[in-house]
Amino acid sequence: MSSTTTGLPPGATLPELLARHAAETPDRAAVVHSAARPAKAGPTGYTSLTYAEFAARVTACAAALGSRGIGRGTRTALLVPPGAELLTLVFALMRTGAVPVVVDPGMGLARMLECIRRVGVQALIGVPSAHLLRRLRPRAFAGVKSLVRVRANGEGLEELAALGAAVGQPPAPESRPDDLALIGYTTGSTGPAKPVEITVGMLRGMADGVEAGHFTPDITSTLVTMPLMGVFDLAGGRTVVVPRMNMGRVAAADPASLTDAIRRFGVNAMFGSPALLGPLSAHLARTGTPVPSLRLVVSGGAPVSPELMRALRAVLPHEARVFSTYGSTEALPMALVESREALAGPAHGPAAGLGACVGRPAPGASVRIIPVRDEPISHWSPELPLADGEIGEIVVSGAAVSPRYFRSPRTDAGHKIQDGGRRWHRTGDVGWIDDEGRIWFCGRKSHRVAAAGGDLHTVRCEGVFNAHPRVRRTALVGFGRHGGQRPVLCVELAPGTAPEDWPRIEDELRALGAANPTTKAIDDFLPHPGFPVDIRHNAKIRRELLAGWAENRLTRSRRPTAALLALRAVPLLGWAYLAAWPLLPWDHPALTALWWLDAFLSVVVHALQIPAALRAERESATGRGPWATAGLTMAFGATWWHRRTGAPEVAA
Numbered sequence: 001m002s003s004t005t006t007g008l009p010p011g012a013t014l015p016e017l018l019a020r021h022a023a024e025t026p027d028r029a030a031v032v033h034s035a036a037r038p039a040k041a042g043p044t045g046y047t048s049l050t051y052a053e054f055a056a057r058v059t060a061c062a063a064a065l066g067s068r069g070i071g072r073g074t075r076t077a078l079l080v081p082p083g084a085e086l087l088t089l090v091f092a093l094m095r096t097g098a099v100p101v102v103v104d105p106g107m108g109l110a111r112m113l114e115c116i117r118r119v120g121v122q123a124l125i126g127v128p129s130a131h132l133l134r135r136l137r138p139r140a141f142a143g144v145k146s147l148v149r150v151r152a153n154g155e156g157l158e159e160l161a162a163l164g165a166a167v168g169q170p171p172a173p174e175s176r177p178d179d180l181a182l183i184g185y186t187t188g189s190t191g192p193a194k195p196v197e198i199t200v201g202m203l204r205g206m207a208d209g210v211e212a213g214h215f216t217p218d219i220t221s222t223l224v225t226m227p228l229m230g231v232f233d234l235a236g237g238r239t240v241v242v243p244r245m246n247m248g249r250v251a252a253a254d255p256a257s258l259t260d261a262i263r264r265f266g267v268n269a270m271f272g273s274p275a276l277l278g279p280l281s282a283h284l285a286r287t288g289t290p291v292p293s294l295r296l297v298v299s300g301g302a303p304v305s306p307e308l309m310r311a312l313r314a315v316l317p318h319e320a321r322v323f324s325t326y327g328s329t330e331a332l333p334m335a336l337v338e339s340r341e342a343l344a345g346p347a348h349g350p351a352a353g354l355g356a357c358v359g360r361p362a363p364g365a366s367v368r369i370i371p372v373r374d375e376p377i378s379h380w381s382p383e384l385p386l387a388d389g390e391i392g393e394i395v396v397s398g399a400a401v402s403p404r405y406f407r408s409p410r411t412d413a414g415h416k417i418q419d420g421g422r423r424w425h426r427t428g429d430v431g432w433i434d435d436e437g438r439i440w441f442c443g444r445k446s447h448r449v450a451a452a453g454g455d456l457h458t459v460r461c462e463g464v465f466n467a468h469p470r471v472r473r474t475a476l477v478g479f480g481r482h483g484g485q486r487p488v489l490c491v492e493l494a495p496g497t498a499p500e501d502w503p504r505i506e507d508e509l510r511a512l513g514a515a516n517p518t519t520k521a522i523d524d525f526l527p528h529p530g531f532p533v534d535i536r537h538n539a540k541i542r543r544e545l546l547a548g549w550a551e552n553r554l555t556r557s558r559r560p561t562a563a564l565l566a567l568r569a570v571p572l573l574g575w576a577y578l579a580a581w582p583l584l585p586w587d588h589p590a591l592t593a594l595w596w597l598d599a600f601l602s603v604v605v606h607a608l609q610i611p612a613a614l615r616a617e618r619e620s621a622t623g624r625g626p627w628a629t630a631g632l633t634m635a636f637g638a639t640w641w642h643r644r645t646g647a648p649e650v651a652a
Helices: 014-024 051-067 084-096 109-119 128-136 158-167 200-214 227-235 255-264 274-287 306-315 339-344 346-352 409-415 458-466 499-514 543-555 562-579 589-608 610-618 626-636
Strands: 029-034 046-050 075-079 099-102 123-126 146-149 180-185 195-199 221-223 239-242 269-272 296-299 321-328 331-338 356-361 365-370 392-398 416-419 422-433 439-444 449-451 454-456 471-479 486-493 524-527
Touching (some): 014 051, 014 200, 029 051, 029 084, 029 227, 084 099, 084 227, 128 146, 195 200, 200 227, 200 331, 221 255, 269 274, 306 346, 321 356, 331 339, 331 422, 339 356, 458 486, 486 499, 499 524, 562 589, 589 610
Parallel strands (some): 029 239, 075 099, 296 321
Antiparallel strands (some): 180 195, 321 331
16 A cells, blocks of 8 residues: 555554555565675665565564563664664564664764663664673663574574564554653753653654655655654555665765665655755756656755755756655654745745744644743643744644653653643744744754843854855854853855955854844854764754864863873873884893883874774864874874863864
8 A cells, every 4th residue: 555645544553554565565665775795686786575575574573572572561772773674673573562772873882872771671682793782881781681683794684584483473462552662862962862752652643744744645665864764654655765875874875876776766755864965966966867756855853954955956856845844853743844835935034034944833743832941841821832923942742742751750841741631842942933834943942042132042043144155054152151151153164165265254244143133242253174963864063062162262261281281292202212213222121122112002002092082073073084183193192082072172
């Protein structure tokens, strides 16, 4: 059964929808993915599973998992790379009633392990490296009773499926809408990652919202760059194409490889963050490659700029639709807008300081604006919502909204408002609703700059300056005491901009800001080589890191201390001793032994620290390149990179 404009059949869970498609269209391709052994997949390097084959594999894996003690309510860490295996295991776990715990490994090893520990996982399904990690960090997996190993060669479920076929399939447990289906973690881009309870009913509400908001019967195949969207597509009966890419680093995806997959399999639709769609649209424009089958593009993870919408429209067929979708782990989708509407009028809003238009509420979602408050709000009251046009915090309720966080009552108190039999979710986003019912996003509540003249909202202010032709993007940050913070605009210039052009650009930006009442209080402008961004979508700017960088630049408050400079002199002395080898008395055993020890420490030990240094650099806001980081680590060792994240020091 293909998707329809009336949405998915009511009442069924996602595994039940998958089984229905397998019965009604067994020969339709369900998943097309790159093969670990291209020779077995033919000249394309891809292999595929029909709906009948995919559903049979899900059923067999569910039986095998049940035989391993993974059943209803079992919290299961799923450490498997995104692809056909992950999609199979998600459906198999849902079929058994188990609860997958989805943690993005891109958030960093320490944070990922802390997320797993907090949930108290009871089972682990993972590739060999995940099981090695369990042995090395047993505290995070202390409650694990069931272990399942998945081979990392792309054929990792064959043994599991064979076990399931041997033990037979018990009846699937009955699911209720309030049952916990999944625990998903937020990105943690604006604070600690939070465990979000996604119930069976919420998961179905999300699928319904995505289906009704975007899909029509002619969309039968999709390119998946985010695993959750692949789950919804399979529930909708579409063919899922998994391209060759690292879904944990979407900004690094090869546009040529994505284009090849779209053309090779006649893909009709795709989801992608702006960080992925920008390079893809540029590649299609540069090469002139047509993609006539692609008639639907959905973007999320960050606001889609009018420029990106225009770029996509220029390379897609005329009838194609481009959607910007607004949502979060706690509520998806919340709102959406199609490019034709966005470009007709709201496109001028960012430059005017109105914010970014994210469209009207998604099907099934109710959206309101309430006053910006940092304290909890326990119960809804009729006087709480603000009038249209007033700026406040965006709140949402509906079937696709998570009712709570997992075992986090304090977090619930700060983000949930009880309203009789339903709950409103406080998004932590600031925005307003215009007289046509469209929602305008102004920035994160936690990112607002509390200046002496009033709050400055990031997205509202940045839109004014992003209109400059030599600006790629900007980020408003602030530092100092609350109510008297100093606003600073960090500026990432367009590629090809010469450094000597900055003084002229700075003057032009200052003039733009002074001409708009929203931005006239901003007087500090700093060029930055490359903003740090979030893990999942590679699009959300990590402003807390930029704030420390800006404060350091403007106040020099974080210059290296005398003690640190002295410490950094030690490895330099070591290099000097290495260089002095022709002058050493090699007949002196102590000096000779010291030279070899120095060589080991300076060359081998420093080189072994480079991976850790690169990870630390990604958690800073300096924008320093990998080669520079590697070179400085070789020169100074841990005295260079082992510093407090987010507070980069001025070079000695």
